[in-house]
Amino acid sequence: GDSAASDALKKMTKANFVAGLSAGTSGINPNLVENGEFIVAQRGTVTSPGNGVYLTDRWKNWQTTGGAVTITQDTSGIFAEWGTKTSMKIDVTTAEGSVASGDRFIVVHPIEAQNLQHLKYGRSDAESVTISFCFRSPKSGTHYVALWQADGNRYIWRPFTVASADTAEYFSLTFAGDASGTINNDTGLGMNLIFPLMAGTNFEAGSDNTWAADEKYGAATIQNLLDNTSNNIYIGRVKMEVGTTATDFNFESYQTELHKCWRYFERWTFAANKWLSTAHALSTTGAATPFWLRVEKRAAPTFAISDATGGDFFTGGGFSAMTDISADDLTKEGGRIFYSISGGGLGQDEAVNARIDANNPIDWSAE
Numbered sequence: 037g038d039s040a041a042s043d044a045l046k047k048m049t050k051a052n053f054v055a056g057l058s059a060g061t062s063g064i065n066p067n068l069v070e071n072g073e074f075i076v077a078q079r080g081t082v083t084s085p086g087n088g089v090y091l092t093d094r095w096k097n098w099q100t101t102g103g104a105v106t107i108t109q110d111t112s113g114i115f116a117e118w119g120t121k122t123s124m125k126i127d128v129t130t131a132e133g134s135v136a137s138g139d140r141f142i143v144v145h146p147i148e149a150q151n152l153q154h155l156k157y158g159r160s161d162a163e164s165v166t167i168s169f170c171f172r173s174p175k176s177g178t179h180y181v182a183l184w185q186a187d188g189n190r191y192i193w194r195p196f197t198v199a200s201a202d203t204a205e206y207f208s209l210t211f212a213g214d215a216s217g218t219i220n221n222d223t224g225l226g227m228n229l230i231f232p233l234m235a236g237t238n239f240e241a242g243s244d245n246t247w248a249a250d251e252k253y254g255a256a257t258i259q260n261l262l263d264n265t266s267n268n269i270y271i272g273r274v275k276m277e278v279g280t281t282a283t284d285f286n287f288e289s290y291q292t293e294l295h296k297c298w299r300y301f302e303r304w305t306f307a308a309n310k311w312l313s314t315a316h317a318l319s320t321t322g323a324a325t326p327f328w329l330r331v332e333k334r335a336a337p338t339f340a341i342s343d344a345t346g347g348d349f350f351t352g353g354g355f356s357a358m359t360d361i362s363a364d365d366l367t368k369e370g371g372r373i374f375y376s377i378s379g380g381g382l383g384q385d386e387a388v389n390a391r392i393d394a395n396n397p398i399d400w401s402a403e
Contacts, residue, residue, distance in 0.1 A: 084105070090401075147228070148334065149186070163279075176197075179196055181230065181231060229276060235258045301399070
């Protein structure tokens with residue numbers, strides 16, 4: 037009797053746990069989208085981004101167009117009805133009125149491949165996913181959301197209908213699982229979630245909710261949302277989850293979302309006259325200091341600084357301006373920053389204080 041009761045309790049507990057997962061109440065966030073509420077924006081405003089440039093954290097663009105946009109983290113509460121004050125705003129600053137066959141401007145969220153293994157692509161029981169989001173468009177009518185599988189070079193798209201221009205609306209779309217798909221179990225790109233804001237005929241093909249080879253974003257009715265400088269597009273509250281039902285959005289703290297974003301991108305900013313580190317002089321013209329990143333990155337990051345001469349040393353002899361700031365020995369956990377000056381002046385093996393100018397951020401990117 038006790039054994040039977042114990043087994044029943046275990047089954048009930050498991051059932052409740054699974055139900056909690058699907059309802060998003062178990063403490064585990066089922067959302068495959070990172071920064072879907074757009075509350076993290078380490079790069080700030082992005083003006084006229086080039087092709088492949090990252091925008092608000094974990095979101096980028098792919099484009100071939102004469103048009104241009106400014107991307108901001110909007111905090112005006114466009115989607116406040118759905119419980120969020122933040123969104124991505126795409127402000128058209130240079131219009132593209134004539135769309136050539138190879139033109140496109142798409143807003144993309146890349147998802148790491150190892151985070152998608154439970155979708156079981158390539159199997160007969162591949163999982164469906166449901167994508168829910170808030171959207172405000174300058175045009176009514178048919179719009180699209182697409183998925184593109186990187187390892188298998190396969191796509192699927194679904195249409196949604198904007199009822200009223202310049203009106204905040206909520207949508208949910210279910211996408212079929214891909215029994216013929218491929219998502220490698222690695223740290224590379226597994227899938228792009230795509231909002232096409234403009235695309236030419238090279239990117240139009242296929243059928244609704246049907247996986248196929250290549251990269252397409254919709255049928256021949258893709259709107260051109262970049263055709264007027266008065267156009268503003270807003271995207272918010274994006275969620276992608278396993279199953280055929282859209283559940284409530286899983287709101288997370290800023291710190292939680294920031295840590296997720298740091299796996300891919302980390303920006304260091306500096307206040308005026310604040311020391312970055314004590315460096316070890318390796319010669320009379322150079323010094324180095326080891327560093328550790330805030331979280332382990334997806335891969336060894338790249339280093340970028342706004343001004344590679346924007347810093348100085350302080351030694352017993354006073355201040356010496358830096359002539360170069362670089363990094364080497366980079367791993368997923370950290371590396372070494374190397375500082376140079378011209379004309380000598382550092383004492384071999386001495387400790388020197390190094391500082392970076394204010395408004396001269398260092399970026400570590402493992403996107």
